[in-house]
Amino acid sequence: MAKISLKNMVGSPLTENDSGASYAGKFSIGRAMTANISITTKDGKLYADDIPAEAIKEFDSGTITLGVAELEYSVQQSLLGHKVVEDVMTANINDQAPYVGVGFCGQVIRNGTRKWRAIWFCKVVFSEPSDENETKNESISFKTPTIEGTLMPIKNGDWKTETIVATEAAAVAWLESMAESQI
DSSP: OEEOOOEEEEEEEEEEETTEEEEOOOEEEESEEEEEEEEEEEEEEEEETTEEEEEEEEEEEEEEEEEESOOOHHHHHHHHOOEEETTEEEOOTTOOOOOEEEEEEEEEEETTEEEEEEEEEEEEEEOOOOOOOOOOOSSOOOOOOEEEEEEEOOTTSOOEEEEEESSHHHHHHHHHHHTTOBO
16 A cells, blocks of 8 residues: 555544543644654563464553644643633643544555555553754755654554545544444
């Protein structure tokens, strides 16, 4: 499967309790540029008769790094817990980043046919992004924000859900349904 685009980056606040997880209040994270996912596993081997007899690899956690054209104040409020009043954002040392669900979609090619892949990460907590700036010189260089989060499973063990559908509209509708769902 060849991936050829990235669009519709969305988030939704996560509420988790003993009966499951739910999402409500979908918001756009920004115009998508990049989405990089790195997974960490727990590994174990059992040796018997001087050779490996069993091996196991399990999901432990992961990192998601999102690059967007702009990280608006309202998005930083939703992802990092910062306070926004009118056009002023205040980041406080006591701000707590909430748990959110995050998803996006992109076009893929499978066996010569274009389809859309939509991905939903069930539980993510983000950290303060780096802020790079540079003076203008002979050629203009764009600096855009990236924000990094930690992927975790919800209580039932799910950490990611994805689907492949025929159209972008179907992928967006699926993401919207995940952002307002109960698992």
